[in-house]
Amino acid sequence: MTRNIDDLCRKAFELARHNEHEYTGCCQTTLAGILDALERPADEVFKAASGMADGMGLSTRGSCGALVAGALAIGLYFGRERKDFEDPLAAMDSYDLVLDLVEQFEKRFGALCCADIQTAHAGRSFDLRRPEDMEAALEAGMLDHCSGVAGTAAEIAARIILEES
Template identity: 30%
Template structure:
């Protein structure tokens, strides 16, 4: 593991362990270690945790990783309606699929509820206080729970940025 990937892993693990909010923890790790994540993007990711507003759908760490990659070479407003912008969109779709593939290889899914089932034996409705408490009791923020998922997602961002020559 490269030094930057290790830093991304360690920072994301700490952020998830202490603060929660998987999407923001991945973005926060990238922001802390590499920059290039705006405060607005970080803020917009607030409710992405728990599989988008605690719905159990696409894992927030996965979403954060894809957003982080896009912050390094996504289609910007100037290119939104241009052929160059369309090319960037297509390229970044393929680059971002590397995150999905890593999630599927490691966890069998990139869906929050399915990752929880694999790691914790069941999925939890994070918007129900009793279930969130049970999630925490089951080790959801322990070293083998979502903290590891978040840390791996941040590490994968670093690896992919290096693989694709997108590190700034």
């Protein structure tokens, strides 16, 4: 069983890393890596993740989109269902699992906010809506860096899901 978990987590890492490098949009690319590795299609969740890249709306001001994707995937498996909406305690399992994701992610990258993760890697953050910042981000190796972040977030989230299932 452990070998299968390790293999699936590695697959989530590789898929998310590939997706981010080829297609960009860290929340969707990470989420697709997780869901494809675990063979759990969720097209509506994937579509809903589209605006969350680069710290929400390419702003860099919010949480890393790859981290958000991990939280969405965990919620898909362990989140409170609509029938339990009136029971706040029904969400506690997902809160605990997402907190585990957050703590592991922060330990690995030293931050949760997109701008802080970019700054830690490149000494600054980038407004990807501006062509000159897009070029500077590419020159700073952010595509490779963010691809690794996406892969790592996918791997952590997949492991949490698989070990809890």
